[in-house]
Amino acid sequence: MSSRDAIIAEIPRLRRYARALTGRVDAADDLVQETLQRALEKWRLWQRERDLRPWLFSIMHNLHVDGRRRDNRIDFCAEDELPVPVQRASQQDALELRDLDRALALLPADQREVLLLVGLEELSYAEVARALKIPQGTVMSRLSRARIRLKAILADEAAPILKVVST
Amino acid sequence: MNAPISEDDLHAWADGQLDPARLMQVETWLAAHPERRAQAEEWRAQAARLHRTYDRVLDEAVPARLIPAANAERWLDARKLAAVAWLGLGAVAGFFLRGETARDPGSSAVANSLPRQAAVAHAVFVPEVRHPVEVGADQEAHLVGWLSKRLGAPLQPPHLEQVGYRLVGGRLLPGDSGEVAQFMYENAERKRLTLYLRPAAPKNGDTRFRYAHENGIDVFYWTDSRFGYALSGNTGREDMLRLATLVFQQHAK
Numbered sequence: 070m071s072s073r074d075a076i077i078a079e080i081p082r083l084r085r086y087a088r089a090l091t092g093r094v095d096a097a098d099d100l101v102q103e104t105l106q107r108a109l110e111k112w113r114l115w116q117r118e119r120d121l122r123p124w125l126f127s128i129m130h131n132l133h134v135d136g137r138r139r140d141n142r143i144d145f146c147a148e149d150e151l152p153v154p155v156q157r158a159s160q161q162d163a164l165e166l167r168d169l170d171r172a173l174a175l176l177p178a179d180q181r182e183v184l185l186l187v188g189l190e191e192l193s194y195a196e197v198a199r200a201l202k203i204p205q206g207t208v209m210s211r212l213s214r215a216r217i218r219l220k221a222i223l224a225d226e227a228a229p230i231l232k233v234v235s236t
Numbered sequence: 237m238n239a240p241i242s243e244d245d246l247h248a249w250a251d252g253q254l255d256p257a258r259l260m261q262v263e264t265w266l267a268a269h270p271e272r273r274a275q276a277e278e279w280r281a282q283a284a285r286l287h288r289t290y291d292r293v294l295d296e297a298v299p300a301r302l303i304p305a306a307n308a309e310r311w312l313d314a315r316k317l318a319a320v321a322w323l324g325l326g327a328v329a330g331f332f333l334r335g336e337t338a339r340d341p342g343s344s345a346v347a348n349s350l351p352r353q354a355a356v357a358h359a360v361f362v363p364e365v366r367h368p369v370e371v372g373a374d375q376e377a378h379l380v381g382w383l384s385k386r387l388g389a390p391l392q393p394p395h396l397e398q399v400g401y402r403l404v405g406g407r408l409l410p411g412d413s414g415e416v417a418q419f420m421y422e423n424a425e426r427k428r429l430t431l432y433l434r435p436a437a438p439k440n441g442d443t444r445f446r447y448a449h450e451n452g453i454d455v456f457y458w459t460d461s462r463f464g465y466a467l468s469g470n471t472g473r474e475d476m477l478r479l480a481t482l483v484f485q486q487h488a489k
Contacts, residue, residue, distance in 0.1 A: 085293040188283035
Protein backbone atom coordinates (compact mmCIF):
# COMPACT_ATOMS: atom_id res chain seq x y z
CA MET A 70 0.00 0.00 0.00
CA SER A 71 1.38 3.40 -0.91
CA SER A 72 1.63 6.16 1.64
CA ARG A 73 -1.23 7.93 -0.06
CA ASP A 74 -3.52 4.90 0.04
CA ALA A 75 -2.66 4.20 3.66
CA ILE A 76 -3.48 7.76 4.62
CA ILE A 77 -6.69 7.84 2.57
CA ALA A 78 -7.87 4.75 4.40
CA GLU A 79 -7.65 6.70 7.67
CA ILE A 80 -9.71 9.68 6.50
CA PRO A 81 -13.08 8.47 7.88
CA ARG A 82 -11.57 7.94 11.34
CA LEU A 83 -9.88 11.33 11.24
CA ARG A 84 -13.15 12.97 10.25
CA ARG A 85 -15.06 11.26 13.04
CA TYR A 86 -12.54 12.37 15.64
CA ALA A 87 -12.28 15.91 14.26
CA ARG A 88 -16.07 16.18 14.17
CA ALA A 89 -16.37 15.24 17.83
CA LEU A 90 -13.37 17.35 18.80
CA THR A 91 -14.45 20.59 17.13
CA GLY A 92 -18.22 20.12 17.24
CA ARG A 93 -18.48 21.69 13.77
CA VAL A 94 -18.61 20.07 10.35
CA ASP A 95 -16.60 22.65 8.39
CA ALA A 96 -13.98 23.20 11.05
CA ALA A 97 -13.57 19.44 11.35
CA ASP A 98 -12.93 18.97 7.64
CA ASP A 99 -10.54 21.91 7.58
CA LEU A 100 -8.62 20.25 10.37
CA VAL A 101 -8.60 16.93 8.53
CA GLN A 102 -7.38 18.61 5.36
CA GLU A 103 -4.52 20.31 7.19
CA THR A 104 -3.64 17.06 8.90
CA LEU A 105 -3.46 15.16 5.60
CA GLN A 106 -1.32 17.83 4.03
CA ARG A 107 1.07 17.85 6.96
CA ALA A 108 1.20 14.06 7.01
CA LEU A 109 2.18 13.88 3.35
CA GLU A 110 4.85 16.52 3.84
CA LYS A 111 6.28 14.71 6.85
CA TRP A 112 5.83 11.24 5.49
CA ARG A 113 9.54 10.51 5.45
CA LEU A 114 9.84 11.39 9.11
CA TRP A 115 7.24 8.83 10.05
CA GLN A 116 8.82 6.08 12.05
CA ARG A 117 7.51 2.93 10.47
CA GLU A 118 7.50 0.87 13.60
CA ARG A 119 4.80 3.13 14.92
CA ASP A 120 1.22 2.76 13.90
CA LEU A 121 -0.02 5.17 11.32
CA ARG A 122 -3.21 6.07 13.15
CA PRO A 123 -1.74 7.42 16.40
CA TRP A 124 0.79 9.35 14.32
CA LEU A 125 -2.00 11.02 12.34
CA PHE A 126 -3.90 11.81 15.54
CA SER A 127 -0.73 13.32 16.91
CA ILE A 128 -0.41 15.61 13.87
CA MET A 129 -4.05 16.57 14.22
CA HIS A 130 -3.56 17.31 17.91
CA ASN A 131 -0.67 19.66 17.18
CA LEU A 132 -2.63 21.50 14.51
CA HIS A 133 -5.64 21.76 16.77
CA VAL A 134 -3.53 23.22 19.57
CA ASP A 135 -1.90 25.66 17.13
CA GLY A 136 -5.31 26.62 15.79
CA ARG A 137 -6.67 27.36 19.25
CA ARG A 138 -3.62 29.43 20.01
CA ARG A 139 -3.87 31.28 16.71
CA ASP A 140 -7.54 32.04 17.16
CA ASN A 141 -6.80 33.07 20.71
CA ARG A 142 -9.89 31.22 21.77
CA ILE A 143 -10.57 29.88 25.19
CA ASP A 144 -10.38 26.13 25.07
CA PHE A 145 -13.88 25.53 26.33
CA CYS A 146 -17.07 27.49 26.46
CA ALA A 147 -18.71 28.95 29.50
CA GLU A 148 -22.15 27.51 29.97
CA ASP A 149 -24.01 30.74 29.30
CA GLU A 150 -22.21 31.35 25.99
CA LEU A 151 -23.64 28.28 24.38
CA PRO A 152 -26.80 28.40 22.35
CA VAL A 153 -29.75 26.97 24.20
CA PRO A 154 -30.83 23.74 22.57
CA VAL A 155 -33.76 24.16 20.26
CA GLN A 156 -36.68 22.13 21.51
CA ARG A 157 -38.41 21.76 18.19
CA ALA A 158 -35.91 19.35 16.71
CA SER A 159 -37.84 16.66 14.95
CA GLN A 160 -35.14 14.05 14.84
CA GLN A 161 -33.95 12.30 17.91
CA ASP A 162 -30.54 11.83 16.26
CA ALA A 163 -30.04 15.48 15.62
CA LEU A 164 -31.03 16.29 19.16
CA GLU A 165 -28.61 13.77 20.60
CA LEU A 166 -25.82 15.03 18.35
CA ARG A 167 -26.35 18.59 19.43
CA ASP A 168 -26.55 17.62 23.09
CA LEU A 169 -23.30 15.74 22.92
CA ASP A 170 -21.56 18.44 20.87
CA ARG A 171 -22.65 20.89 23.51
CA ALA A 172 -21.58 18.69 26.39
CA LEU A 173 -18.17 18.05 24.86
CA ALA A 174 -17.69 21.76 24.21
CA LEU A 175 -18.02 22.27 27.95
CA LEU A 176 -15.01 20.06 28.61
CA PRO A 177 -11.54 21.60 28.60
CA ALA A 178 -9.90 20.70 25.29
CA ASP A 179 -7.17 18.57 26.84
CA GLN A 180 -9.76 16.44 28.63
CA ARG A 181 -11.95 16.25 25.53
CA GLU A 182 -9.04 14.97 23.42
CA VAL A 183 -8.19 12.18 25.84
CA LEU A 184 -11.82 11.19 26.30
CA LEU A 185 -12.37 10.96 22.53
CA LEU A 186 -9.13 9.20 21.69
CA VAL A 187 -9.87 6.56 24.32
CA GLY A 188 -13.66 6.28 24.21
CA LEU A 189 -14.34 6.95 20.53
CA GLU A 190 -11.12 6.09 18.71
CA GLU A 191 -10.20 3.28 21.10
CA LEU A 192 -6.51 4.01 21.20
CA SER A 193 -4.57 2.35 24.00
CA TYR A 194 -3.51 4.58 26.88
CA ALA A 195 0.10 4.27 25.72
CA GLU A 196 -0.85 5.35 22.19
CA VAL A 197 -2.74 8.36 23.53
CA ALA A 198 0.26 9.31 25.66
CA ARG A 199 2.51 9.16 22.60
CA ALA A 200 0.11 11.01 20.34
CA LEU A 201 -0.35 13.86 22.81
CA LYS A 202 3.24 13.70 24.09
CA ILE A 203 2.17 13.50 27.72
CA PRO A 204 2.93 10.89 30.40
CA GLN A 205 0.49 8.01 30.70
CA GLY A 206 -0.34 9.11 34.23
CA THR A 207 -1.57 12.40 32.80
CA VAL A 208 -3.70 10.50 30.28
CA MET A 209 -5.36 8.65 33.17
CA SER A 210 -6.00 11.73 35.27
CA ARG A 211 -7.44 13.66 32.31
CA LEU A 212 -9.60 10.70 31.38
CA SER A 213 -10.90 10.44 34.92
CA ARG A 214 -11.72 14.14 35.18
CA ALA A 215 -13.32 14.14 31.71
CA ARG A 216 -15.61 11.25 32.59
CA ILE A 217 -16.73 12.74 35.87
CA ARG A 218 -17.35 16.08 34.26
CA LEU A 219 -19.16 14.72 31.21
CA LYS A 220 -21.47 12.76 33.45
CA ALA A 221 -22.32 15.87 35.43
CA ILE A 222 -22.91 17.93 32.29
CA LEU A 223 -25.16 15.33 30.72
CA ALA A 224 -27.12 14.95 33.95
CA ASP A 225 -27.71 18.71 33.97
CA GLU A 226 -28.61 18.82 30.29
CA ALA A 227 -31.68 16.64 30.62
CA ALA A 228 -33.50 19.21 32.73
CA PRO A 229 -32.58 22.57 31.09
CA ILE A 230 -33.91 21.44 27.73
CA LEU A 231 -37.40 21.65 29.15
CA LYS A 232 -36.82 24.92 30.92
CA VAL A 233 -38.70 27.97 29.76
CA VAL A 234 -35.97 30.27 28.51
CA SER A 235 -37.97 33.28 27.48
CA THR A 236 -41.32 34.66 28.33
CA MET B 237 0.57 -9.77 40.95
CA ASN B 238 -2.33 -9.08 43.31
CA ALA B 239 -1.87 -5.32 43.35
CA PRO B 240 -4.79 -3.43 44.85
CA ILE B 241 -7.44 -2.42 42.36
CA SER B 242 -6.94 1.23 41.42
CA GLU B 243 -9.10 3.73 39.61
CA ASP B 244 -6.87 3.21 36.56
CA ASP B 245 -7.89 -0.44 36.59
CA LEU B 246 -11.54 0.58 36.53
CA HIS B 247 -10.97 2.81 33.52
CA ALA B 248 -9.03 0.05 31.82
CA TRP B 249 -11.89 -2.33 32.57
CA ALA B 250 -14.38 0.09 31.01
CA ASP B 251 -12.13 0.52 27.98
CA GLY B 252 -11.33 -3.15 27.53
CA GLN B 253 -7.63 -2.53 28.04
CA LEU B 254 -6.92 -5.08 30.79
CA ASP B 255 -4.91 -8.18 30.12
CA PRO B 256 -6.80 -11.42 30.87
CA ALA B 257 -5.15 -12.08 34.23
CA ARG B 258 -5.84 -8.63 35.57
CA LEU B 259 -9.33 -8.68 34.10
CA MET B 260 -10.19 -11.68 36.28
CA GLN B 261 -8.97 -9.92 39.40
CA VAL B 262 -10.86 -6.73 38.58
CA GLU B 263 -14.07 -8.62 37.79
CA THR B 264 -13.86 -10.38 41.13
CA TRP B 265 -13.30 -7.10 42.91
CA LEU B 266 -16.16 -5.38 41.08
CA ALA B 267 -18.54 -8.15 42.06
CA ALA B 268 -17.91 -7.17 45.65
CA HIS B 269 -18.14 -3.42 44.98
CA PRO B 270 -21.37 -2.76 43.09
CA GLU B 271 -21.13 1.02 43.36
CA ARG B 272 -17.80 1.10 41.63
CA ARG B 273 -19.10 -1.34 39.08
CA ALA B 274 -22.00 1.00 38.32
CA GLN B 275 -19.54 3.85 37.88
CA ALA B 276 -17.36 1.88 35.47
CA GLU B 277 -20.44 0.81 33.53
CA GLU B 278 -21.47 4.46 33.32
CA TRP B 279 -18.11 5.17 31.65
CA ARG B 280 -18.76 2.37 29.18
CA ALA B 281 -22.15 3.87 28.44
CA GLN B 282 -20.51 7.25 27.75
CA ALA B 283 -18.21 5.65 25.20
CA ALA B 284 -21.14 3.84 23.62
CA ARG B 285 -22.96 7.14 23.34
CA LEU B 286 -19.97 8.71 21.62
CA HIS B 287 -20.04 5.91 19.09
CA ARG B 288 -23.80 6.15 18.63
CA THR B 289 -23.49 9.85 17.94
CA TYR B 290 -20.35 10.14 15.86
CA ASP B 291 -19.98 6.80 14.07
CA ARG B 292 -22.30 8.07 11.37
CA VAL B 293 -19.38 10.20 10.15
CA LEU B 294 -17.61 6.98 9.15
CA ASP B 295 -20.36 6.24 6.65
CA GLU B 296 -20.43 9.69 5.08
CA ALA B 297 -18.87 10.15 1.66
CA VAL B 298 -15.46 11.77 2.09
CA PRO B 299 -15.56 15.28 0.55
CA ALA B 300 -13.44 15.39 -2.60
CA ARG B 301 -11.31 18.23 -1.30
CA LEU B 302 -9.91 15.94 1.39
CA ILE B 303 -8.53 13.30 -0.98
CA PRO B 304 -4.86 14.02 -1.65
CA ALA B 305 -3.90 14.18 -5.31
CA ALA B 306 -2.34 11.01 -6.69
CA ASN B 307 1.12 12.55 -6.82
CA ALA B 308 0.68 14.74 -3.74
CA GLU B 309 3.63 13.31 -1.88
CA ARG B 310 6.11 14.08 -4.62
CA TRP B 311 4.40 17.23 -5.68
CA LEU B 312 4.52 18.85 -2.26
CA ASP B 313 8.23 18.27 -1.95
CA ALA B 314 8.96 19.42 -5.46
CA ARG B 315 6.82 22.50 -5.11
CA LYS B 316 8.57 23.57 -1.95
CA LEU B 317 12.05 22.98 -3.30
CA ALA B 318 11.26 24.61 -6.60
CA ALA B 319 10.02 27.71 -4.82
CA VAL B 320 13.26 27.94 -2.87
CA ALA B 321 15.32 27.25 -5.95
CA TRP B 322 13.58 29.86 -8.08
CA LEU B 323 13.94 32.49 -5.41
CA GLY B 324 17.62 31.83 -4.94
CA LEU B 325 18.48 31.28 -8.54
CA GLY B 326 16.91 34.42 -9.87
CA ALA B 327 20.14 35.97 -8.70
CA VAL B 328 22.15 33.56 -10.83
CA ALA B 329 20.16 34.48 -13.91
CA GLY B 330 20.70 38.14 -13.15
CA PHE B 331 24.39 37.56 -12.79
CA PHE B 332 24.64 35.94 -16.18
CA LEU B 333 22.45 38.46 -17.88
CA ARG B 334 24.79 41.16 -16.66
CA GLY B 335 28.05 39.42 -17.49
CA GLU B 336 27.45 37.48 -20.64
CA THR B 337 25.07 39.59 -22.65
CA ALA B 338 27.41 42.53 -22.52
CA ARG B 339 30.33 40.61 -23.97
CA ASP B 340 28.68 37.91 -25.97
CA PRO B 341 25.14 38.70 -26.99
CA GLY B 342 25.07 35.82 -29.48
CA SER B 343 24.93 33.13 -26.85
CA SER B 344 23.06 35.03 -24.22
CA ALA B 345 19.92 32.94 -24.51
CA VAL B 346 21.83 29.80 -23.68
CA ALA B 347 23.89 31.52 -21.05
CA ASN B 348 20.87 32.89 -19.29
CA SER B 349 18.66 29.92 -19.10
CA LEU B 350 20.86 26.85 -19.14
CA PRO B 351 22.57 27.17 -15.75
CA ARG B 352 19.43 28.47 -14.13
CA GLN B 353 17.21 25.67 -15.37
CA ALA B 354 19.87 23.11 -14.59
CA ALA B 355 20.27 24.40 -11.04
CA VAL B 356 16.52 24.43 -10.46
CA ALA B 357 16.21 20.87 -11.73
CA HIS B 358 19.13 19.94 -9.51
CA ALA B 359 17.53 21.52 -6.44
CA VAL B 360 14.22 19.82 -7.11
CA PHE B 361 15.39 16.25 -7.66
CA VAL B 362 18.58 15.84 -5.66
CA PRO B 363 16.84 15.68 -2.24
CA GLU B 364 14.37 13.13 -3.56
CA VAL B 365 14.71 9.89 -1.64
CA ARG B 366 12.15 7.64 -3.24
CA HIS B 367 12.00 8.91 -6.81
CA PRO B 368 15.32 10.58 -7.68
CA VAL B 369 15.20 9.34 -11.28
CA GLU B 370 12.64 8.06 -13.73
CA VAL B 371 14.76 5.26 -15.14
CA GLY B 372 17.46 3.71 -12.99
CA ALA B 373 21.03 2.92 -14.02
CA ASP B 374 20.15 -0.78 -13.87
CA GLN B 375 18.38 -0.14 -17.19
CA GLU B 376 21.10 2.00 -18.68
CA ALA B 377 20.66 0.74 -22.25
CA HIS B 378 16.98 1.57 -22.15
CA LEU B 379 17.68 4.94 -20.52
CA VAL B 380 20.18 5.89 -23.22
CA GLY B 381 17.97 4.73 -26.07
CA TRP B 382 14.92 6.47 -24.71
CA LEU B 383 16.55 9.83 -23.98
CA SER B 384 18.49 9.82 -27.27
CA LYS B 385 15.26 9.30 -29.13
CA ARG B 386 13.40 12.00 -27.23
CA LEU B 387 16.21 14.57 -27.54
CA GLY B 388 16.75 13.71 -31.19
CA ALA B 389 20.49 13.02 -30.93
CA PRO B 390 22.56 10.16 -29.58
CA LEU B 391 23.67 10.86 -26.05
CA GLN B 392 25.62 8.88 -23.52
CA PRO B 393 25.85 9.48 -19.77
CA PRO B 394 29.51 10.03 -18.88
CA HIS B 395 31.19 7.49 -16.64
CA LEU B 396 32.48 8.96 -13.42
CA GLU B 397 33.28 5.79 -11.44
CA GLN B 398 36.98 6.65 -11.54
CA VAL B 399 36.24 9.67 -9.36
CA GLY B 400 33.79 7.83 -7.14
CA TYR B 401 30.44 8.73 -8.66
CA ARG B 402 28.07 6.06 -9.89
CA LEU B 403 25.17 6.72 -12.24
CA VAL B 404 21.83 6.65 -10.39
CA GLY B 405 19.74 7.06 -13.54
CA GLY B 406 18.03 9.75 -15.53
CA ARG B 407 14.83 11.50 -16.37
CA LEU B 408 13.18 13.48 -19.12
CA LEU B 409 12.18 17.07 -18.32
CA PRO B 410 10.42 19.86 -20.15
CA GLY B 411 12.73 22.70 -21.20
CA ASP B 412 12.07 26.08 -22.78
CA SER B 413 11.68 24.70 -26.28
CA GLY B 414 11.30 20.98 -25.85
CA GLU B 415 12.76 17.96 -24.12
CA VAL B 416 15.80 18.05 -21.90
CA ALA B 417 17.46 15.21 -20.01
CA GLN B 418 18.92 14.95 -16.55
CA PHE B 419 21.35 12.30 -15.34
CA MET B 420 22.02 11.88 -11.66
CA TYR B 421 25.18 10.57 -9.98
CA GLU B 422 25.91 9.73 -6.39
CA ASN B 423 29.12 9.01 -4.49
CA ALA B 424 29.76 6.90 -1.39
CA GLU B 425 28.98 9.88 0.84
CA ARG B 426 25.61 10.21 -0.88
CA LYS B 427 26.58 13.49 -2.48
CA ARG B 428 24.76 13.92 -5.72
CA LEU B 429 25.60 15.53 -9.05
CA THR B 430 23.27 16.16 -11.92
CA LEU B 431 24.13 16.60 -15.56
CA TYR B 432 21.54 18.55 -17.49
CA LEU B 433 21.51 18.14 -21.26
CA ARG B 434 19.62 20.23 -23.73
CA PRO B 435 19.70 19.97 -27.53
CA ALA B 436 21.71 22.91 -28.89
CA ALA B 437 21.21 25.09 -31.92
CA PRO B 438 23.15 23.43 -34.80
CA LYS B 439 25.91 26.00 -35.30
CA ASN B 440 26.42 26.77 -31.67
CA GLY B 441 29.98 25.61 -31.04
CA ASP B 442 31.02 27.82 -28.17
CA THR B 443 32.67 25.35 -25.85
CA ARG B 444 33.93 27.76 -23.25
CA PHE B 445 33.43 26.66 -19.69
CA ARG B 446 31.28 28.91 -17.63
CA TYR B 447 30.55 28.82 -13.99
CA ALA B 448 27.73 29.89 -11.69
CA HIS B 449 27.38 29.58 -7.96
CA GLU B 450 24.41 30.46 -5.85
CA ASN B 451 22.76 29.02 -2.75
CA GLY B 452 25.33 26.27 -2.44
CA ILE B 453 24.92 24.91 -5.96
CA ASP B 454 27.90 25.06 -8.32
CA VAL B 455 27.02 24.89 -12.01
CA PHE B 456 29.60 24.42 -14.75
CA TYR B 457 28.10 24.67 -18.20
CA TRP B 458 29.14 24.74 -21.81
CA THR B 459 27.78 23.86 -25.21
CA ASP B 460 29.05 21.88 -28.15
CA SER B 461 27.56 21.25 -31.56
CA ARG B 462 24.89 18.90 -30.22
CA PHE B 463 24.00 19.82 -26.66
CA GLY B 464 24.13 22.40 -23.97
CA TYR B 465 25.58 20.79 -20.84
CA ALA B 466 25.30 21.87 -17.24
CA LEU B 467 26.84 19.95 -14.37
CA SER B 468 25.41 20.90 -10.96
CA GLY B 469 26.59 19.90 -7.53
CA ASN B 470 27.65 21.25 -4.17
CA THR B 471 31.02 19.66 -3.53
CA GLY B 472 32.96 22.88 -4.01
CA ARG B 473 34.20 24.74 -7.04
CA GLU B 474 37.54 22.95 -7.41
CA ASP B 475 35.97 19.52 -7.21
CA MET B 476 33.20 20.52 -9.60
CA LEU B 477 35.70 21.89 -12.10
CA ARG B 478 37.54 18.58 -12.06
CA LEU B 479 34.29 16.67 -12.58
CA ALA B 480 33.09 19.01 -15.29
CA THR B 481 36.40 18.67 -17.10
CA LEU B 482 36.03 14.91 -17.02
CA VAL B 483 32.51 15.10 -18.40
CA PHE B 484 33.61 17.53 -21.06
CA GLN B 485 36.48 15.29 -22.16
CA GLN B 486 34.24 12.26 -22.45
CA HIS B 487 31.76 14.13 -24.57
CA ALA B 488 34.41 15.81 -26.72
CA LYS B 489 35.68 12.46 -27.94
